[in-house]
Amino acid sequence: MSAEPADAAARRQAPAVVCYPNATLPEPPLALYVAARSGAVEVARHVIAPRDAGAFEVPAGHFFRITCPQGSQVGDLNLFAAQDQSERFFSGKTRALHGSHVTTGARLWSCLPFLRPMATITADSLAWYGVDADGGRVHDVIGTRCDPYTHHLLSGGEYHHCCHSNLARALGAHLDRPAREVEHHVHDVLNVFMCTGFTRDTGQYFMKASPARAGDYLELFAEIDLLGVLSACPGGDCGAEHSSDSALCHPLEVTVLRPPEGALEGWQSPAPNGYSRSHGDPRETY
Numbered sequence: 001m002s003a004e005p006a007d008a009a010a011r012r013q014a015p016a017v018v019c020y021p022n023a024t025l026p027e028p029p030l031a032l033y034v035a036a037r038s039g040a041v042e043v044a045r046h047v048i049a050p051r052d053a054g055a056f057e058v059p060a061g062h063f064f065r066i067t068c069p070q071g072s073q074v075g076d077l078n079l080f081a082a083q084d085q086s087e088r089f090f091s092g093k094t095r096a097l098h099g100s101h102v103t104t105g106a107r108l109w110s111c112l113p114f115l116r117p118m119a120t121i122t123a124d125s126l127a128w129y130g131v132d133a134d135g136g137r138v139h140d141v142i143g144t145r146c147d148p149y150t151h152h153l154l155s156g157g158e159y160h161h162c163c164h165s166n167l168a169r170a171l172g173a174h175l176d177r178p179a180r181e182v183e184h185h186v187h188d189v190l191n192v193f194m195c196t197g198f199t200r201d202t203g204q205y206f207m208k209a210s211p212a213r214a215g216d217y218l219e220l221f222a223e224i225d226l227l228g229v230l231s232a233c234p235g236g237d238c239g240a241e242h243s244s245d246s247a248l249c250h251p252l253e254v255t256v257l258r259p260p261e262g263a264l265e266g267w268q269s270p271a272p273n274g275y276s277r278s279h280g281d282p283r284e285t286y
């Protein structure tokens with residue numbers, strides 16, 4: 001342990017500064033979305049089996065609702081631009097912009113160099129949860145996804161139904177390629193319905209039983225044409241463990257909804273980020 005300097009207390013009193021004040025972030029037109037949603041009709045429904053994953057497409061300007069219809073169940077969500085797997089959800093920057101957990105009004109951002117909203121959360125039946133006594137909140141953009149490599153590292157075993165493998169198989173099935181060839185596209189997730197935080201003493205990532213019950217939902221508006229892949233985590237409600245077949249698991253459901261014609265008057269699908277990409281490189285012509 002290093003010795004504390006004489007002015008340690010003063011150094012610790014430096015004010016906390018929000019890294020990315022988001023006051024200049026363009027506000028999503030939530031009132032427009034809510035109005036468009038009110039007359040929307042279901043155009044597709046996908047059931048995700050427990051300990052498995054499924055792919056689904058959502059055209060820009062449509063909504064998609066993720067539900068746990070039968071009981072508490074955590075979902076690990078990946079998002080891609082529908083025609084380009086190199087544009088994918090950027091969990092880290094979404095966390096930096098909106099905080100460690102997301103709810104209505106937050107946007108899910110794509111990776112660099114695109115950095116545009118892929119989806120906007122328009123409804124969250126668990127928004128009431130807030131923050132609990134342990135510092136736990138719902139729908140995190142902290143966790144990565146349960147995966148067989150970390151499982152092997154910690155236990156030495158083989159387990160094939162971690163979210164990483166489920167997502168890789170489902171993406172592979174959608175693209176008609178083996179899971180092994182597409183698993184590098186699988187990325188850090190939005191942990192839908194998962195209740196997580198960091199322990200105060202050791203700063204370790206913790207999970208606790210999800211407060212989701214049958215019928216709970218998270219609903220999003222697709223800002224661009226999306227390919228989604230959703231895994232029903234083998235941890236079930238993630239109240240005890242994951243990466244095994246011991247937890248009680250339930251299916252998840254994804255419903256895609258189309259708003260009425262003309263309901264999104266004035267809305268435009270966002271273009272990729274406007275930065276020039278020259279990076280100050282003198283070989284670039286300006």
Ligand SMILES: [Zn+2]
Pocket residue numbers: 076145146162163164232233234235242
């Ligand atoms: Zn998982």
